[in-house]
Amino acid sequence: MTQQPILSLSGVSKNFGGLQASSNLDYVLHPGEFSALIGSNGAGKSTFFNLITGKYPIDAGEIRYRDRRLNGLRPDQIARLGIARAFQVSNIYPTLSSYENVRQAVLTRQRRTLDFFRSARSLGRAETEQLLEACGLATLAGVAAGTLSQGDKKRLELAVALGTEPDLLLLDEPTAGMSGEESRRIMAFVDELNRSRGLTILFTEHDMALVFGFARRISVLHQGSIIADGLPEDVRCNEMVQSVYLGES
Amino acid sequence: MRDSGASTVGWLVAAGVVAAVALPFAAGLFWVHVFTEILILGLFAMSFNLLFGFTGQLSFGHAAYYGVGVYATALLLTKTSLPLAVCMAASIVLAGAFALAFGFFCVRLTGIYFSILSLALGQFVYYVIFNWYEFTGGDNGIQGVSPPLALRDPYAYYYFTLVVVAAASVLMWRIVNSPFGYTLRAIRDNADRTRFIGIDVRRYVLICFVIAGMFAGLAGALWAPFARSVSPDLANWTQSGLPVFMTILGGPSHLLGPMVGSAIYTFLSAFVTGFTVYWPLTIGTIIIFIVLLMPGGVLGAIDAAFAARRTRRRASNAEVVHGSRGEGVAE
């Protein structure tokens, strides 16, 4: 591919009080990719997302989104550039309804959140309902999000992320807490978003069947570094990956 | 109105407005005075609750902005011949300016730190008023603050206050139901999530802080010509406890909850001060009993009953109902 990458990390490092969470990371993602990030617990997957989205400042290196340097930007500034994120532990608005959860993202994207006097009820309705429908939450629109089941919360989390109409979607364990059937359905939905809209997706996942079943590229994180990166078949056969995984589990 | 819970509230509001318009005809001068006080303190408490109920941050220095409003109007009315409307506008702007300056620091913090800093910065206003004898009269206060001739009659001033407070309430209602208002609720529920969808959280809380300060300034501006004399205590931290108490009493999850709290507090005060000077002891004891025996405030129980009924209705109703909130304030 010769086009400009949508996301690139070069020489990125992060220390937490002496603990090296990421060391000299290099990573490039091109528009339209559907890529997975795998690695054992503590390999640095969540840190990887936290650095991209600006939750923690990086110690060294550079992160670029298209032609913008992300170093030093706040999470809200990065989000506005078109990077959305769904969290591992579902991170929604518990006292707001599902509908209001998604609408918040939609209105933020439409830059209407500094509108002080118009009623929010009539705004962003079509987009919100469409997203709820697409994520299978239409019947739960009026329910307080805090009372949803674990699987529904994860779907809402995804709908909120999609509500910001991102160009790059980061999914941290999108199927955690879901049944096998539910997991496949949500991954198929994400896959469809990638194929039909060309949405670039980077996700982490524990379930290797899902990873190898859906991702078209896999990167393996180990102790804060990427030790393998390529097509699923190549990664599957990579000796280093096998030794890390088999050696550790 | 969108569902039965909300329409019940709607009927209660309508009943309240009718009562507020009609009651002075039935009551004597004393009660007109009490009603006016309820409205002004209620507006003050509602302004506090914009910040507390909708962003979750408890300001214990809200009297500062009320005090700025009180003194701006009192000083302008006694030292210039500007019309009352101009004095009130000046109060609002000035209170907003103070809220902007102090809020700038406060919004960097959350929780108990936010409360303590807002308290400490708020006291700044009190000490300046208290010590600047040449300008504010220090602890002597300012006497002879009189409203324009047309509003000298207590009934006239009551209706004037009613109109202003009603207009302010409608404005607040629009704000909390606007996209901005929902963004505040989102911040209260989950500030971190809100950042990651692209909201600069501090900026929104600061805007809310300033709006809350401006409404407090308006309440103060109404108070000065009503009370005719003002003192620095109106800006002291003990005054800041008032909206906190009224809000907890009336319930922070409704916009008008603090107004209900104000009504209960002010009636009690009018009743008790009739036969004892130990009002703080009385109200303190009442607060202690309320906190010990009724967690969530007097209206908390009623609120819970409503919520239960609403949920039952919803379960039986396939129609998508949105826009209504389950509970009150998240920590």
Next chain:
Amino acid sequence: MTASEILGQLLSGVSRGMVLFLIASGLTLTFSVMNILNFAHAAFWLVGAYVTWTIWHLLLLPATGFWIALPAAALVMGAIGWIVEFVLIRRVYDRPHTEQLLLTYALVLVIGDLIKLTWGVDDRIVGRPELLRGYVELLGAPLPLYSIFVIALGCFIAAALWWMLHRTRFGRIVRAAVYSREMVSALGLPIRRIYAGVLAISLFIAGLAGGVQSPISSITLGMDMNVIIEVFCIMVIGGLGSLAGAFVGSLIVGVTYSFAILVFPKMALVLIFLVTALVLIVRPWGLFGTPMRV
């Protein structure tokens, strides 16, 4: 300003800071152990001052009565602390901060009126004990013995608190309770009695602070209102929950005040808020800010 004037002002600032530390240390202790911010702490301090006056007054020993009145008042306050925990505070541990704040705010109102009912509206002052009426001279500056006594007492209490928390079984349990209340309960330790003990100690020290205040200036209704704000500033400067922070914060506030009052007599307190705001901008968690640690 001459060196001796500076020295005199410094001593009075440090001595004032020590009284503030006695108040702030108890507040810090209850905040970090019980996780409750007690608005009424300064009101209890004022009660301590009035109790000291009453005992001193009844003893009819103007020159030496202070030595009996001071510890007696502290003991009375300690007992009050135990009772208040037992009757009120223990009922709100599981409540939101808001309701706890409201409860202690209500206590401020109640105590203010109870003082008015008990002692009336007249100002009271305790006679300085004969032993401490003199001065020592240093660099040509006459330094009041009483200020030196207050500083010594403050340092002694600071040391005693440290010893209690780090060298006694009770202190170990208290520190464990800061980390995990459930754990302490699970170990079969009487957590309720420990909390009552902590509030008793906290008010005992507040009583001492009230006692040493009573000969410094006349005791007036409502003088707790400003003090509680100053103590909050101290806690914010030092870091909420840190005893070392309370000590340093008290010194900063005491000394700032005693010099500020020379330059801007009316705005001395305002300056303290500016110092507080400054610290918060630079270190939002305070100078010794490891929150929730004793």
